[in-house]
Amino acid sequence: MFVWFWFVVCVFAAGRCPNAKHVMTGQPQKVPVSGTGVVKAARFAVVEFNRANTEELFAYKIVNITSAKMQIVAGINYILDVQLGRTMCKRRDTDDSEPCALHPEPKECQCCFVVTDVPWENSHILTQSKCHHE
Template identity: 65%
Template sequence: MFIWFCIFVFAASGCCVNAGNTMTGRSHKVPVNSTKVLRAAQFAVLEFNRANVEEQFAYKIVNITSAKMQVVAGINYIMDMLLGRTMCKRIYTADSEPCVLHFNPKELQCHFVVTEIPWEDSRALTLNKCHPYNH
């Protein structure tokens, strides 16, 4: 009987675990300028630039318009941001932040999800959707 009680308590607590004020699985807004969001955003742009082989120039963050965090089997950082094309060649730069924006502007509106598993020290760009931004 005690074992069944323990299983019940464990199962009940597993579906309602709090991460701050949010239940596991539900996303919640977080400040776009928080350290963790900025770190996830920089990682997303780095991975985007690596994968964006049809583009000659690197992109950098112009503005993070929204950010959410979701606790799952790790942490998802769900971000919408505006990227701008820079003067730096994509293949020669690992960090596009110090690069100046291109004189021929090209901006992208992007939706990124970065999944971080802190206890495994791993991070991956799990969703990458970008389209041209029209003012």
């Protein structure tokens, strides 16, 4: 609800200020890659990626979030470009690969994730995951 309040305030302000950039409802907007919601969505996406990546023995973790957009829909879509690195932790041993050290034989992956967050339902869904190894 808080997010919707600020969204309405920003849209209203954009309409009142002649120099403000016009924001279209539903249009993805760039957001800082270090934002709390972005980082939370990226970490959730990596956990889901590791669960689904059954052919890999080791877990991956975030090396860099290269870009982030936020889209207001029936919730919030976080559209993320994330660079992942293979860790020393076994994929099945941990849900959180962040504390794991990177593997000495580097293997990286560039991913585009879309995470849909519905805060009032406390729901996160990885709606898109497209990755390729570098």
